[in-house]
Amino acid sequence: LHSLSPIQMAKKYFQIYPEERDPIWMNPCDDRRHYNIWSTKKSCYQFPRFLIIGPQKTGSTALYTFLQQHPSLLTNLPSNRTFEEIQFFNGPNYQKGIDWYLEFFPLSNLMDKFNISTTISNVTPALNNNNMNGTLVHNQRNYFARTPPNYLEESMHYYEKSSTYFDGEQVPVRVHSLLPHARIVMILISPTFRAYSWYQHMRVHNLSVALQFSFYEVVSLNIPDKHLLDKITMKRLRDLRNRCLNPGMYAIHIERWLSFFPQQQITIIDGEELRRNPISVMDHLQTFLKLEPHIDYRQKIRYDHHKGFFCPINPSTNGTKCLGKSKGRQYPKMNRLAWKYLHRYYWHHNLALSKLLNRLRINLPNWLVTELSKKS
Ligand code: A3P
Secondary structure: OOOOOHHHHHHHHHHHOHHHOOOOOOOHHHOHHHHHOOOOOOOHHHOOOEEEEEOOOOOHHHHHHHHHOOOOEEEOOOEOOOEOOOOOOOOHHHHHHHHHHHOOOOHHHHHHHOOHHHHHHHHOHHHHHOOOOOOHHHHHHHHHHHOOOOOOOOOOEEEEEOOOOOOOOOHHHHHHHHOOOOEEEEEEOOHHHHHHHHHHHHHHOOOHHHHHOOHHHHHHOOOOOHHHOOHHHHHHHHHHHHHHHHHHOHHHHHHHHHOOOOHHHEEEEEHHHHHHOHHHHHHHHHHHHOOOOOOOHHHOEEEEOOOOEEEEEOOOOOOEOOOOOOOOOOOOOOOHHHHHHHHHHHHHHHHHHHHHHHHOOOOOOHHHHHHHHOOO
16 A cells, blocks of 8 residues: 655645635534544633624724723733734634634633632532642643533633724634634724725825825825826725725625624624713623623723723723824814715615615614715
């Protein structure tokens, strides 16, 4: 019997099945055979219980920091490259695999916040009576690490926010394979203003085409002497236009998520409501996420007149700790030409969104009603 070396065998395999070159990671906690051969240093509790998927510029960072105030929630460790966002499911990071992802959700942080002794005596009296060997803490930690899913009463959860997930083509299938039980949180504001906010964001980051061309020119590509522009500038312009416009085609992206996740696992937050009335939004969100305890966000966030936004309260000083100057920027009002162009551009997308929300029996946000009632 002749056999190829493992590498040659792998090459042959992918020649025959090229479509399998892209991995799809599945959750080891959902299959006992996988779970049994999984590292004993890992725990199912490390996987985030819910994801805030964006899109960008809708208030996702504000929501992320408000949730940090909840006593049962923990966020991922920051990434060196993308700060608070891991951006695992949408880009090249996905190829790095589950272990890479889980490093952002260390078991040690979870256990430090988790009341293990209470849980063990409540849930596993038999094991407790059996007198675990070694030091108690050591055994509790090991035990916690290898406890099968749904065995312990859950009380601390990780969550993640990556605002590029919303419109990533591959993201829903990948999230569903790894985190089939996760809840998905999306935030929508007027796509026109979302696009404008992204354009302003890129200007602050000194993106040459955002500095060189007006917002209207970027979104409409209606540029004097366009034929004189070189290929690189045209490509950068098109890329910026896409990042301004594509996430705002809300219905298309939501339908994609709905083809993988049941509606019960998805919540759609009105970003303008989050900005104006975050206390009530946080109240509904806690119910949707089934968070325990259900806290009163009036004790956790407060309107800051200087910032012009709600901000978390710092318990030691009782002052507010607002997001940095990159969130909630001051910039000129959008000009009428750009508004008219985008109003027309998004008309069918907004109409499709209103039909989708009606189908899902979700109240239309005010901005959507306004945009659909205005003539350009
Ligand atoms: P602008 O800076 O254009 O005003 P994201 O975090 O998803 O990128 O969204 C950034 C946007 O969140 C900001 O856009 C701002 O309008 C909005 N936002 C909503 N609530 C906020 C808050 N409490 N603090 C700061 N920004 C908030």
